[in-house]
Amino acid sequence: MIEFDDVVAYLGKPNKQDCKHAYWQCPECKDKGKDNLIYTFYNQILKSWCCESCKKIYGDIVNNNPNKYQGKENKPKPKPEISHEKLESMLLYWCECQETLLGSQRILDYLEEKRGINKQTVEFCGIGIDINKKFGNHSYKVWVLPIIDANNHTLIGFEYRKNNFSIFYDNIKCMKEPGSYSCLSEINPGFNSKKQIILEGFLDAYLFLQHYGHEKYHILTPSMGVHSILPLMDSWYNKNLFLYLDSDKAGIEVMNKCKEKYQDIQIKTLQCGCKDFGDHYLKCLNRGKNGK
Ligand SMILES: [Zn+2]
Ligand SMILES: [Zn+2]
Numbered sequence: 509m510i511e512f513d514d515v516v517a518y519l520g521k522p523n524k525q526d527c528k529h530a531y532w533q534c535p536e537c538k539d540k541g542k543d544n545l546i547y548t549f550y551n552q553i554l555k556s557w558c559c560e561s562c563k564k565i566y567g568d569i570v571n572n573n574p575n576k577y578q579g580k581e582n583k584p585k586p587k588p589e590i591s592h593e594k595l596e597s598m599l600l601y602w603c604e605c606q607e608t609l610l611g612s613q614r615i616l617d618y619l620e621e622k623r624g625i626n627k628q629t630v631e632f633c634g635i636g637i638d639i640n641k642k643f644g645n646h647s648y649k650v651w652v653l654p655i656i657d658a659n660n661h662t663l664i665g666f667e668y669r670k671n672n673f674s675i676f677y678d679n680i681k682c683m684k685e686p687g688s689y690s691c692l693s694e695i696n697p698g699f700n701s702k703k704q705i706i707l708e709g710f711l712d713a714y715l716f717l718q719h720y721g722h723e724k725y726h727i728l729t730p731s732m733g734v735h736s737i738l739p740l741m742d743s744w745y746n747k748n749l750f751l752y753l754d755s756d757k758a759g760i761e762v763m764n765k766c767k768e769k770y771q772d773i774q775i776k777t778l779q780c781g782c783k784d785f786g787d788h789y790l791k792c793l794n795r796g797k798n799g800k
Contacts, residue, residue, distance in 0.1 A: 509552035510577075512698045514569045522547070525722065526632045527656060530698060536561040549661035549697040550595075590664060590687055598663055598685070605636025605652040612637075623673060623711055624790050629718040633695055641668060653710045655685070655731045658694035667710060667731070690732040692740055696722035705750040705776075708734050708759055712785035716752070719793055725750070734758050738765060745770045752776040754784040 512530065516522070522530035523542045528550070531543035537558040544558045545565075556562040570577040590598075609615055609630060615637060619625050625635070636652040651669040656662065665688025669675060692706065695713045705725040707713040713729040728744075730736045734753060751766055753759035755778050763775050782788035 510554055510566055510569055511552065512547060512549065514573060514576075515547055515554055515565070516698070518565060518569055518572075519545075521723075525696075525698065527634045527654070527695065527697060534558050534561050535565075550656075550663060552661070589689060590662075594687065595663065598665070602634060602636060602652070602654055602663065602666070605638050606630075606634055607636075608639065609635060609637040623715075623786065624718070624794055625711070625714050626718060629714050632722065633714050633717065635714065638668075655688050655691070655693045656697070657691040657731075658697075658726070658728055659691065661694070661697045664688045664691065665731075673711060688731060690730070690736045690740065692728040692737075692744060693731045695727040695729065702726055703748045703750060704728060704744070704746075705752055706730070706737060706744075707785055708753045709784070709786075712752075712754075715786050715789040719789060734762050737762055741766055741770060745773060747772045748774075750774040750776055752785060756783060759784075 515530075519532050519535070522532050524531040528548065530547040530549075532545040532547075533539055533542035534544040534556050536556075537544060539558055545554065545556045545562060547554045554562045554566060609619075610627070616627050616630065619630070619635075620627075629635070634654050636654075637649065638652050639649045640647050641650040641652075642648075648668075649671050651671075651673065653667040653669065654663055655665045655667060657664050665685030667675070668685075693710070695710075695717050702723070703725050704727075705716070706728045707716055708729065710729055713727050716725075717727050730740065735758065737751075737753075751763050751773060752775075753763050763777070766773050767775060778785075778788050780788065780792050782791055
């Protein structure tokens with residue numbers, strides 16, 4: 509395993525990136541697609557599909573950073589709290605759900621019309637849909653939103669949203685994939701040195717990325733709701749951390765509590781009367797874009 513920042517220091521910024529992978533041209537083969545060299549965030553592995561260039565790059569990076577990597581080559585990465593089998597099956601399910609969504613122009617149009625999220629963002633963020641998700645004895649059509657622990661870039665579960673994007677509540681106790689835990693889920697892995705911003709929900713975070721791009725901020729959202737932010741703050745707080753929560757009672761309360769405890773934390777609030785970033789995107793930022 510190798511850290512993303514070290515690969516970027518060696519190769520420069522990737523040509524393409526999404527929430528799972530970053531892509532470069534192979535420096536040896538100079539492939540036309542400029543995507544033969546692939547970094548996978550969740551296991552921190554660099555792989556080239558054309559030749560052995562990844563091994564050379566890996567060797568160079570390790571040699572350039574002897575203190576960081578020495579003796580670590582064979583150490584497994586910190587164990588995720590989910591088994592390897594579970595992770596593999598979740599990754600497969602995730603791919604299927606993305607394929608279903610990307611294969612339906614009608615559903616993509618619906619997502620963009622109702623929530624402003626475009627196809628590019630769907631692809632980058634790995635948003636999916638499951639048209640036959642079973643909760644108990646019932647089947648639902650659900651949006652499948654990946655929860656990726658920002659600490660280790662690992663997929664730990666999914667947030668399921670109903671057709672109308674509302675969250676499943678307790679009467680169906682499976683709004684999250686069983687086994688997922690409270691963490692900050694990252695929308696765009698990589699570029700650890702930049703500013704970090706926490707938005708309250710996945711849809712707000714996707715739109716923030718869509719509007720501001722993925723390189724300016726490391727965009728995060730809590731996996732277990734706005735109140736789960738507070739206990740996570742001790743390990744995440746720094747001067748470059750921004751909180752951009754909803755302008756409602758719960759969001760304001762959490763921002764105030766964070767400000768009390770961590771005085772240097774940066775707070776962003778909406779002054780226009782919009783209730784959250786998603787609302788703000790549709791009403792203020794994207795006004796008139798779709799001819800509406
Ligand atoms: Zn090559
Ligand atoms: Zn607004």
